[in-house]
Amino acid sequence: MWWLTADEWLALQLSFKVGLCAVLASLPFATAVGYLLARWQSRGKWLVELAVNLPLVLPPVVTGYLLLVLFAPRGPVGGALENWFGVRIVFSWIGAAIAAAVVSFPLMVRAIRLAFQAVDPRLEMAARSLGAGRVGAFWSVTLPLAKSGVLAGCVLAFARSLGEFGATIMVAGNIVGETQTIPLAIFSYSNRPGTEADVWRLVGISIVLAAAALVASEWLERRHARRVST
């Protein structure tokens, strides 16, 4: 794009790739955990909630450090991935996507959980009394009714992924064209003299994307509220 330098354009593309992959990878897990938290009544529930919400309050650098230990070439998961599949996670865009997925996971679960909570559980009972199994009732009734709320969660998580900095720089570093997303590019430029205009362009892009995500998720949540009412 004419108004962006090549590096800025790369950072923008990479941010979208990382954010999209993070959301797609989290979605099945966040849906399962969100549904469980919405419907499950048990004493052990608080422990699951604690584990899910921890990345929300932990300093992202701490999350990043833990991921680095886990996914380092000699780490418990990173070693196995490298030996079996030849995949290296740290200092690659996959590492950035994993960091973004972990940090945005609590936001996604929260939105999805609220979406499921708004669906009357007796509608599932009605579906089952009409011959649908537990899984069939979920796919044909609960999920379609929660769809807008689930999408709102995806948009929020995507926006959070675009802004991810602390965990990403720990796990993936700051390599132009490979792991340098928009926030990392802003960080690099702001340390260099004479790049104020570049920084402002990226700051502007960040604000526009974040605002668009908020508007979209708000719209989706309203749509969800309309959908579940009879």
Added chain:
Amino acid sequence: MYRLSLHCVHRFGGGFAIDAALATTARVTALFGPSGSGKTSILYMIAGLFRPHSGSISLGDRIWLDTKRGIDLKPERRRVGFVFQDHLLFPHLSVERNLMYGRRRRPNHPQSIQPARVIEVLELGELLGRYPRNLSGGEKQRVALGRSLLSGPELLLLDEPLAALDEGLRDRVLTYLERVVAEWHVPTLYVSHNASEVRRMAEHVVVLEAGRVTRCGTPADVLPDNHSSPGGSPV
């Protein structure tokens, strides 16, 4: 001839308990009693939506629940048609897709219950393309009744289907219920706390008080004239 028999025991928190036994072969049996007497819980137990601590439920020679033998058929395998008090239509599906929801999921429908005829008897033709949010209370309950019928039930469970309706609408929906019973002869368990409804619909009445069956018999025996509280002879 069908025969529904059950004996269910369940203790809820707060001291309330259900310990109810009943057996019926009547085409329409009413479960009659004041609010909080356990009528709806018993319907949920029959449908498999709520598991009692102990008990047994059978329809004809099929056992749906027998806690002693570890039998507990899932709700989707019990072939009941449940009409809930507040209809519980699926808000994201059109009336037509609501009606066909159960039919698509249950094989071996009785040939006698055909969609076209159900739509005709319940006068749903005009509503097929609409969504539940655009229906009146009476229309919603008619669609819920049609949806249950079209799933090919061996037993219809009606949980106070008129309770959420205005006085004027009740009589109209009751007429539709009578048409359904007359046309398809599906054995029906009708929960109500309204004596005149029960008198009009039921052949057999089971009176429930505080989780226990206190009386049963014909409406004339069990329900005193112009009096809505249960009377009659003991079980």
